[in-house]
Amino acid sequence: MATKISIPKGTRDFSPIEMNKRNYIFDTIREVYSLYGFQQIETPALEQLSTLMGKYGEEGDKLLFKILDSGSYFGDFSYEQLFSQLIKESLRKGYLKIYKNHKFKSNMDLNTLDQKLRALIIDLIQRGVGREKGLRYDLTVPFARYVVMHRDEITFPFKRYQIQPVWRADRPQKGRYREFYQCDADVVGSDSLLNEVELMQIVDTVFTRFGIRVCIKINNRKILTGIAEIIGEADKIVDITVAIDKLDKIGLDNVNAELREKGIGDEAIAKLQPIILLSGTNEEKLVTLKEVLADSETGLKGVEESEFILSTLKNLGLKNEIELDLTLARGLNYYTGAIFEVKALDVQIGSITGGGRYDNLTGVFGLSGVSGVGISFGADRIFDVLNQLDLYPKEAVNATQVLFINFGEKEVAFSMQVLAQVRAAGIRAEIFPDASKMKKQMGYANSKNIPFVVLVGENEMNEGKVTLKNMETGEQRLVTAQELIEELC
């Protein structure tokens, strides 16, 4: 029987070691968010389905997990109610007719009736659906809902962070989960570019603390719009960035060929040349862009924004490289200003952090004029990168610092007094609860990676001391409780 137990596909248990590592990641991010004045909120896992539906496109809607109270499978209707409704509505609509003795008949053939009843059942369910619940799909829509619901209590600009799981009924596959954490920070209610600057400082600080070398890529939706404007191909901007991105791999001729294939005219391709070949420092790139985009007001605005962000950050001196990258085009329909993405330099893995500025976050909930900018750290990928580079600080992932071996009742009574002092000093300490064989107790210390054990026997009790053993070196010595604490602190 035990072998049949499982957890749903795409979900995970986190063991103590994984939890320590994950806590290290979340605590680091949380601490840096706080340093910058971001405040934590939490929203419920369950949202009204009406809050979630229609916010993530048709594909997203399909990936929503829907929740039903037990006994009420159809929103407002229970099974029984649904069926009664079905019969009632069928009679009302004339699909079924009652004749003598409460028997009934239908004038339709079975296929037609089947069709009619199917449509009816779906309609009935839909009516109930409005009042159903779903599991949140991301943290952005619940945040927008939060801002609207709490707008009278919030002082804007509102700098919030949120670290909670989200759920997606995606096809589970390597590295893609149906339940996973997001770690978002957003500022809403301020158009100032200082927000973009500070978010980049946050990214820089977090990865510096992790010891992960990264490249921060930055772009601006307005620059992309400007490019589309000047070449008169507004709808081809994705094709263009995809092609440009291949320059290093396939060379200029092939890039131009690809652009032609995508239906971009020769004149436009000619205008695109300085952009495809854009290189040099960020400053050099901005100079080129200013020339190329001279005729696009929007494009120049994007250049100006990027200039401010990059020059301010240069003065502040980031630890990591930041690069203006025109091929960065994430979530085009969503973002309206700066866009960012972070790549690890020493590990081959996709983007490990991303974000950008968006207008009108809360418009869909009836509150307009709230723009914002945000970032999201990809905790699962950061977890993998830290593992691959072996960057977890020992003290962050270690658990119990010392195990007291249990030699029996009298020794335990003595040990418990010392243990209380050790714990009062903030040292994570255990006593093996049973007076098991020494081998078993030492095995426990080893498997939990506990670096020290304390032994208390007749001798130690007589002297009022304990024996402290270093599990790595094997070295052991007799110490007082005070010395023990000093050794372990």
Next chain:
Amino acid sequence: MATKISIPKGTRDFSPIEMNKRNYIFDTIREVYSLYGFQQIETPALEQLSTLMGKYGEEGDKLLFKILDSGSYFGDFSYEQLFSQLIKESLRKGYLKIYKNHKFKSNMDLNTLDQKLRALIIDLIQRGVGREKGLRYDLTVPFARYVVMHRDEITFPFKRYQIQPVWRADRPQKGRYREFYQCDADVVGSDSLLNEVELMQIVDTVFTRFGIRVCIKINNRKILTGIAEIIGEADKIVDITVAIDKLDKIGLDNVNAELREKGIGDEAIAKLQPIILLSGTNEEKLVTLKEVLADSETGLKGVEESEFILSTLKNLGLKNEIELDLTLARGLNYYTGAIFEVKALDVQIGSITGGGRYDNLTGVFGLSGVSGVGISFGADRIFDVLNQLDLYPKEAVNATQVLFINFGEKEVAFSMQVLAQVRAAGIRAEIFPDASKMKKQMGYANSKNIPFVVLVGENEMNEGKVTLKNMETGEQRLVTAQELIEELC
């Protein structure tokens, strides 16, 4: 439109201030759990429905939130499939008959057909249900499932803690939520009473840190069994404890009358007198119980266990009172040894923590012989108690420590340099992102309860200093970056 937005009944948004308070509670509990060598795990919110069903009694099963992937409302069946199945099965079972022209008839009257089809639809859904998922209802069953699934990786005794939300489709009411956090710690795989002792130390330490004065009530299931044995009324143990509990309020005669009413014989009531009147110190109570329970092996075992736990704790010196209380009878069907419950002394509220020892945690998943003991802190009630007694430490719930006022671009450039140093020193600091009116910026500081603001103008920049203003006293003075850091650290 905005006014129609809501969150599901029984769920909550947590604002920044609430989050700070909740984090203070969880961090305190987490820290104390770690001090005692407990390690954190997390399990997914989604469990197989088969893992959850049948574990919480009939009532509990009804309170499970069931989850359906989008488009598959009935486990394996979509709406359309369900309906086709319904028609097919109806034909197969003869509820419906096809006659000429694919028309169909039924020989049943409408009510009977309705009944038959209802049963059928439920049956079809149930068949799909086996492969559905549910939201976890508590942390105990997922923990048991975890232990069984990971038994080969776990070193026993396994001391784990878990702080995660759970969901119950309960009727929402004041203080009862459909989504709430539990904070559990359990030791499994050890019968040693030291585990009970340490859990009581944890309770004592946590509430001492909170500054909440509590009384820890302790009892033992075996003592209750013993009492039932000696009076020959094994099934009346709940009636007995309920009646005894009323002694202070209604007096001995009325307690005895109530026992008689519940069908307990005169002889049994006579034997119960010393237990009803049990008083004095824990030691005195244990002496009496030893006499009364002399003929019950189980009862004496319970007394002996309580004696060990209480005397060990006495030697260790708890800060809070611990009391042997025979009227404590929580979860009788579940617990098999010691039972605990914690009451706040200065606030009228139910139990704020509880737990006990149980046998055979994992038997239901096919792994027998795993007993354990655990506690669970009631975070929501502790939150209320701390609020009512105003016990949150200021530094724990405060957020940003200093706000830099924004006077414009040049001042910002200067401020950002100081800000970077301040944050590098670990001080939570913000700059107002827009150069808004002074009044608005000061209002922001006030509403976020930020205790200090920094002002940077022409003067300050010339001197290379900043003006630090204490928002409470109104006092302000010119300081260097270094002095600023020293002031705020």
